Amino acid sequence: MAITDRHATTLALAHALSAAERGLAVIPLSRTKLPALRSPHHAGAPHARAHDAPAPGAGAPRPAPPCHGECGRLGHGVYDASTDPRRIRELFAAAPWATGYGIACGLPPHHLIGVDLDTKSDVDASAALRELALRHLFTIPETVVVTTPSGGRHIWLAGPPDTVVPNSAGRLAPGIDIRGAGGYLVGPGSRTEHGVYSTVPGTAHLPPAPCPPALLRLLTPPPRAPHATPPPHTGTAAQQGHGLVQFVLAAHEGQRNTRLFWAACRAYENGLGDTLTPHLTAAALRIGLTPREAHATITSAARLTGHA
Known part of the structure; x- marks a missing residue:
């Protein structure tokens, strides 16, 4: 070495x-x-467990249960x-x-939740998080923030002990990944192929701050409910759909994905997702998103609201 x-x-x-x-x-x-x-x-690993291989004379072996360290x-x-x-x-x-x-992440005493703001695409994840905070009335408290070699940021938050926050990628908003139970964050001071992870000055010795309740609700969506027949599209629903499309069309650069994501979430929540998807897609193309970006953003909204 x-x-x-x-x-x-x-x-x-x-x-x-x-x-x-x-x-x-x-x-x-x-x-x-x-x-x-x-x-x-x-x-092919040496010293594999005995039940990883079929017993002599046995038929097709049953899949071994996943080992989480019980083997020692x-x-x-x-x-x-x-x-x-x-x-x-x-x-x-x-x-x-x-x-x-x-x-x-997810282990006591902190039950750590990592909010990973990505910079590998044209999505402004920091702006997306700010817009979510404005829409859902929460603020990110002072807490540990780690910078990544690519310019992204990891925000450390503490979760409640009785809540399991799942890992997700782009579900909260494009460019925002969540590290929860069963996941991990690269620690500050780590050296990777692309550089070193470092804490933002002034945050290194802070404890992970409690996750705002409104944000926690977004990170733990309710179980998916059985699909119900959507109500007939009344004039009010049509007006609401028109308003969501106009909301997307009014997006400035840096807001395009977040506005589309927010509008698509509201559409699915109100039973208009399938009806409005082509109109929201057309609006996204008009403001400069590519078909692939529009599809990915609307699909993320469908997943978050339990319709994908």
């Missing part, structure tokens, strides 16, 4: 131990941001995450190529 890699591993371990002191469970990550330790149950070996991704310094050193000793660490 190169000296620089050894140095990066040493730094990653130091940062991981520091995070663990704050009650954050961690795992080692490779330069690709993936868990550094390979699953011991991967096809390392390599179960986020299920290896720990706050125990001895365990963390053991994980890093088994992965001397690790140059970063992941912080498991």
